[in-house]
Structure formats: C-alpha cells, structure tokens
Amino acid sequence: MGGVAPDTARRVTSVARVIDELRVMLRTRELVPGQQVRQESLAARLGVSRIPVREALKSLEAEGVMRHEPHVGYTVARLSADELAQVYLMRRALETEVLRALPRLRPDQIAELTSLNEAIVADVDRTDVAAIVAGNRAFHFTMFGFSGLDLVVGEIDRLWTRSEPYRTVHLYDAAGRKRVVREHRRMITALRRGDTEGLVELMNAHRDITVTDLHAALGLPNLAPPS
The missing domain is CATH 1.10.10.10 (Winged helix-like DNA-binding domain superfamily/Winged helix DNA-binding domain)
Known part of the structure; x- marks a missing residue:
C-alpha cells in the first residue's frame, strides 16, 4: 500500500x-x-x-x-505606516462586500458564532492573549465563510495574516479585550435581525478602533482609511 x-x-x-x-x-x-x-x-x-x-x-x-x-x-516582517494603511483599506473594501453577501443566518449558525464568542470570554478571563487572537480570528472567518465568497475570504485571510503581529497590540489592554467580546455580541444581534448595513457599520467601527490603537501604540501617522 x-x-x-x-x-x-x-x-x-x-x-x-x-x-x-x-x-x-x-x-x-x-x-x-x-x-x-x-x-x-x-x-x-x-x-x-x-x-x-x-x-x-x-x-x-x-x-x-x-x-x-x-x-x-x-x-x-516590518510594515510601514503606508503599507498598514493599505492593508486596512483593502480589508475594509473586501470585508464590506463579504458582509453584504451574507444570507439571513440560520439559528444554528447564530449559535455557532455565539459559542465562539463565549469561548473568547473564557480566554479574556484568563488573560490568554494568544487564545484571544486565535478565537477572534475563528469568529470573524466563520462569519465571513457564511457568505460563500471563498476566493474573497481567502484574500482577507492573507491580509489578516500579514498584519497579525500588529493587530495584537490592543489586546494587551484589559478594556480592549472586553470591548472585542462586546462588539462581537452586537454583530451577532445585527446578524440575528438581518441588519446587514448595521453589521457593516459595526465591523467598520470594530476595525477602526484597532487602527486607532495601533496609531497610539506604535506612534504611527493616522492609519484610518477615509470614510
């Protein structure tokens, strides 16, 4: 054999x-x-x-x-401020398209996202940053995966991977860790209601706060993409 x-x-x-x-x-x-x-x-x-x-x-x-x-x-790899800005500009564009392509989620899909977020709660309680990062990624890519836009989600995954050494900065603050869980719960509520545009706005705010934290922590020029 x-x-x-x-x-x-x-x-x-x-x-x-x-x-x-x-x-x-x-x-x-x-x-x-x-x-x-x-x-x-x-x-x-x-x-x-x-x-x-x-x-x-x-x-x-x-x-x-x-x-x-x-x-x-x-x-x-070290990314310049301009490269980070481009990463977040591309993420904003691609993630918005993916979220707008989401169907009305089934109860079991909502339950899966809820379970993933509750696992993050346990990691927050233990201050396990590595697990929070992994759990946050699992939450978002499970949600993105429901869109069926696999090629686009693959590109988003590439952008997340490239910027991961930077994205962990805000998770070293206790308030930042709790905020991640709270914002995920709001996204789940929007998904349950079928409020696509509300979900997009929540995701934009969720992402932009990370950008602001990066700006403050790394002393970089403003990275936020134009609205």
Missing part, C-alpha cells in the same frame, strides 16, 4: 509544529516586527533540527510574515 513515508510525515508534523509556535510567539509579542528569529534557539526550544525550522520560516515568508535577508537570516 502507498502512503506518506514515515520520515516525510515526521518532517511535515515538525514543520507544522514550528509554524504553530512561531504564530504564538507573534501573537504574544515574544517576536515583534523587525526582530531576528534565531533558528538555533528555536530548534533547541522545540527539540527539532534546523531543517523544519527553516522550512517553517520559508512558509511564513511566503505569507509575508517573515523576511529573509542575505547574511542576516529571517526577521519578522
């Missing part, structure tokens, strides 16, 4: 594990934009060779999360 060779399967598993660890390090700001990734240290930390570490870094480079510089190695 055919199948994946054991060595290959182990390498794939190791690469996935390194990618997961790097994502946690980015979400918790153990790694920040511009910081170099020490491959030897990471390999020792995870008990793997440098080969899966290098493959994981190449994978994240393809996503725009890491950058490779000759004679330097891999560093966390």
Whole structure:
C-alpha cells in the first residue's frame, strides 16, 4: 500500500509544529516586527533540527510574515505606516462586500458564532492573549465563510495574516479585550435581525478602533482609511 513515508510525515508534523509556535510567539509579542528569529534557539526550544525550522520560516515568508535577508537570516516582517494603511483599506473594501453577501443566518449558525464568542470570554478571563487572537480570528472567518465568497475570504485571510503581529497590540489592554467580546455580541444581534448595513457599520467601527490603537501604540501617522 502507498502512503506518506514515515520520515516525510515526521518532517511535515515538525514543520507544522514550528509554524504553530512561531504564530504564538507573534501573537504574544515574544517576536515583534523587525526582530531576528534565531533558528538555533528555536530548534533547541522545540527539540527539532534546523531543517523544519527553516522550512517553517520559508512558509511564513511566503505569507509575508517573515523576511529573509542575505547574511542576516529571517526577521519578522516590518510594515510601514503606508503599507498598514493599505492593508486596512483593502480589508475594509473586501470585508464590506463579504458582509453584504451574507444570507439571513440560520439559528444554528447564530449559535455557532455565539459559542465562539463565549469561548473568547473564557480566554479574556484568563488573560490568554494568544487564545484571544486565535478565537477572534475563528469568529470573524466563520462569519465571513457564511457568505460563500471563498476566493474573497481567502484574500482577507492573507491580509489578516500579514498584519497579525500588529493587530495584537490592543489586546494587551484589559478594556480592549472586553470591548472585542462586546462588539462581537452586537454583530451577532445585527446578524440575528438581518441588519446587514448595521453589521457593516459595526465591523467598520470594530476595525477602526484597532487602527486607532495601533496609531497610539506604535506612534504611527493616522492609519484610518477615509470614510
């Protein structure tokens, strides 16, 4: 019988594990934009060779999360204020189209979103920022997925991934963590009522507050897109 060779399967598993660890390090700001990734240290930390570490870094480079510089190695990609502004401009345009394409959600779909948001509540209570980031992403992309616009949602996913090292800033404030949950509940209410334009307005406000927090935390020029 055919199948994946054991060595290959182990390498794939190791690469996935390194990618997961790097994502946690980015979400918790153990790694920040511009910081170099020490491959030897990471390999020792995870008990793997440098080969899966290098493959994981190449994978994240393809996503725009890491950058490779000759004679330097891999560093966390740093986005300029203009690049961040463009990311949020594209997100606003694409997410608005996706939300307007949503059908009236079924009770089970509303229940799924409610459950995802309540899981975030538990993470907020534990101040588990990495879990909050993952839960927030799961909430939004479950909602986006109900639109059926898979190609557009894929582009939104790419933008979220590229800006993730920056988007965690506002979650280090207790009020910011609670606000995320509260705003999700308002979105669920709008979805239950079939209030598409209300949902779009809530999402715009939800996104723009993150932009404002970034502006304040990083000392960047105003990133908010024109209304």
